[in-house]
Amino acid sequence: MGHWLYRNIVEPGKLPLLLALGAFVVTFLVTRVITRLIRAGKGPFGNVRAGGVHIHHVVPGVVLSVLGGFGAVASGRHGFGAAAFAVVFGVGAGLVLDEFALLLHLDDVYWSEAGRKSVEAVVLTAALVGLVLAGFSPFGVNDVSPDELQDRGTILSTVAVNFLFSLVALGKGKLRLAVFGVIVPLVALVGAVRLARPDSYWARRFYARRPRAQARADRRADRHDRRWGAPRRAVEDWIAGKPDPPARPELPDAPRSQLPGPPPAELDAPSTGLDAPAAGLPDVPSSGLPGAAPAGSPGPSDAGPAHDSGPASGKAHRPAARSHRDPE
Numbered sequence: 001m002g003h004w005l006y007r008n009i010v011e012p013g014k015l016p017l018l019l020a021l022g023a024f025v026v027t028f029l030v031t032r033v034i035t036r037l038i039r040a041g042k043g044p045f046g047n048v049r050a051g052g053v054h055i056h057h058v059v060p061g062v063v064l065s066v067l068g069g070f071g072a073v074a075s076g077r078h079g080f081g082a083a084a085f086a087v088v089f090g091v092g093a094g095l096v097l098d099e100f101a102l103l104l105h106l107d108d109v110y111w112s113e114a115g116r117k118s119v120e121a122v123v124l125t126a127a128l129v130g131l132v133l134a135g136f137s138p139f140g141v142n143d144v145s146p147d148e149l150q151d152r153g154t155i156l157s158t159v160a161v162n163f164l165f166s167l168v169a170l171g172k173g174k175l176r177l178a179v180f181g182v183i184v185p186l187v188a189l190v191g192a193v194r195l196a197r198p199d200s201y202w203a204r205r206f207y208a209r210r211p212r213a214q215a216r217a218d219r220r221a222d223r224h225d226r227r228w229g230a231p232r233r234a235v236e237d238w239i240a241g242k243p244d245p246p247a248r249p250e251l252p253d254a255p256r257s258q259l260p261g262p263p264p265a266e267l268d269a270p271s272t273g274l275d276a277p278a279a280g281l282p283d284v285p286s287s288g289l290p291g292a293a294p295a296g297s298p299g300p301s302d303a304g305p306a307h308d309s310g311p312a313s314g315k316a317h318r319p320a321a322r323s324h325r326d327p328e
Helices: 002-010 015-040 058-075 080-097 100-105 113-134 146-171 175-183 187-193 201-206 211-240 311-323
Strands: none
Touching (some): 015 113, 058 080, 113 175, 146 201
């Protein structure tokens, strides 16, 4: 193991890259553990605030990434300085990509469904760095034998072919197969020969005039999501924690008259006769009512005898007519 590590990692100058990858992965895992403890209210950890502003850990991550990157460039590939700055860069990159979703959405979506993009970005980055360690620099070892050189040429050819398959799989909307297919042979080939995802570039480009292929792609994507959606979410929840449920939209305040429930108190008040105005109606002066005498006109007591030809008027005047008869 020590001989393999020296010939394939230390001698070609890949030790800083390996240390950066290890620091990157460890930082991400430790950060997720701490944030989950803060979320659960356990442990001595807490959010960092300065002047009432929440300082996200992407801020120190950017600082460490810049410091480690410039330091690694100035130190070369060998020596203690290169290894130390590689670790600093890996720690900073882990802090930054742990909040990749925040940078993408410009919003604090760490514990939301959109925050899962951070986990995908970390996995993709680790896979790419592992790819660089495994195959993109195969001729970095000195004094190799012809057999080793032939083997490394075969590995390089395999990586190139798988990379082409990965491009096709990426165009078909299968990102994970495209990334891991470069490292693991024949994985990208599976994504390249199968139907594309319905919302991929390949489907938009080649399935627009092929309704049968589009329908088959829709059915296959639906079956795939039903089969693998729950296990994938379980793994993501185990790594990054379950996201918060989506917030219910707030309804605008409705007027009181439109709210369900008992009517207002003034509508339940008992009627007190004509002197009490109707609820919700403006006060109308008596002169404005139909049939009312105008203001300043004489009342019934000031007017002369009423001349009414109706039945009621005749009955009222009959006794008076009999009282004026002459006695017999």
